[in-house]
Amino acid sequence: xxxxxxxxxxxxxxxxxxxxxxxxxxxxxxxxxxxxxxxxxxxxxxxxxxxxxxxxxxxxxxxxxxxxxxxxxxxxxxxxxxxxxxxxxxxxxxxxxxxxxxxxxxxxxxxx
Amino acid sequence: xxxxxxxxxxxxxxxxxxxxxxxxxxxxxxxxxxxxxxxxxxxxxxxxxxxxxxxxxxxxxxxxxxxxxxxxxxxxxxxxxxxxxxxxxxxxxxxxxxxxxxxxxxxxxxxxxxxxxxxx
Numbered sequence: 001x002x003x004x005x006x007x008x009x010x011x012x013x014x015x016x017x018x019x020x021x022x023x024x025x026x027x028x029x030x031x032x033x034x035x036x037x038x039x040x041x042x043x044x045x046x047x048x049x050x051x052x053x054x055x056x057x058x059x060x061x062x063x064x065x066x067x068x069x070x071x072x073x074x075x076x077x078x079x080x081x082x083x084x085x086x087x088x089x090x091x092x093x094x095x096x097x098x099x100x101x102x103x104x105x106x107x108x109x110x111x112x
Numbered sequence: 113x114x115x116x117x118x119x120x121x122x123x124x125x126x127x128x129x130x131x132x133x134x135x136x137x138x139x140x141x142x143x144x145x146x147x148x149x150x151x152x153x154x155x156x157x158x159x160x161x162x163x164x165x166x167x168x169x170x171x172x173x174x175x176x177x178x179x180x181x182x183x184x185x186x187x188x189x190x191x192x193x194x195x196x197x198x199x200x201x202x203x204x205x206x207x208x209x210x211x212x213x214x215x216x217x218x219x220x221x222x223x224x225x226x227x228x229x230x231x232x
Binding site: 004036041089091098099104105 | 156
């Protein structure tokens with residue numbers, strides 16, 4: 001059973017455009033939501049994370065929007081660049097648990 | 113090196129062979145995790161260590177999978193009698209945790225590059 005559902009599976013965006021990736025969860029005990037970026041042949045690396053006490057967090061071109069009532073959160077990449085081309089994973093964690101539950105990933109391609 | 117390292121990076125095994133995958137976490141990181149990443153999927157949790165203690169092994173898919181961290185630093189994931197369904201990338205991650213405290217919410221997990229296991 002997939003704890004975190006992610007869409008789309010793949011995304012193609014023109015340089016300078018906005019990339020949007022969506023995730024949804026069911027477990028209301030989740031209270032930490034990180035996004036990871038993974039390049040081919042590399043391990044995932046933390047990009048940005050949010051806790052459910054805020055509805056938005058912005059770091060540079062990357063923004064997480066969080067909707068607690070809908071149990072959804074999304075990653076927005078503004079002014080997308082070819083260097084952003086990678087696979088993005090949303091994840092969730094709950095207090096008292098050690099591990100992360102990952103989504104299935106979105107492969108982003110930014111076309112020059 | 114500053115990051116998590118894993119070896120070998122690639123491993124090809126014949127069905128039925130035993131394999132051992134190594135993880136060197138970031139120095140000083142108390143918590144260590146193993147994840148399995150199937151092709152086109154997100155990482156799935158296998159097991160967690162705090163120092164040398166294996167506190168959670170709920171994600172290990174079968175008793176053919178065994179992990180250890182005898183001195184609280186390097187960890188080895190062993191898979192006995194490998195099967196084709198074991199083919200995946202095995203990721204190791206470590207995180208800093210305060211002494212005598214389990215990995216907590218929000219402790220950043222730093223991932224290694226993974227070992228790609230192919231079972232023929």
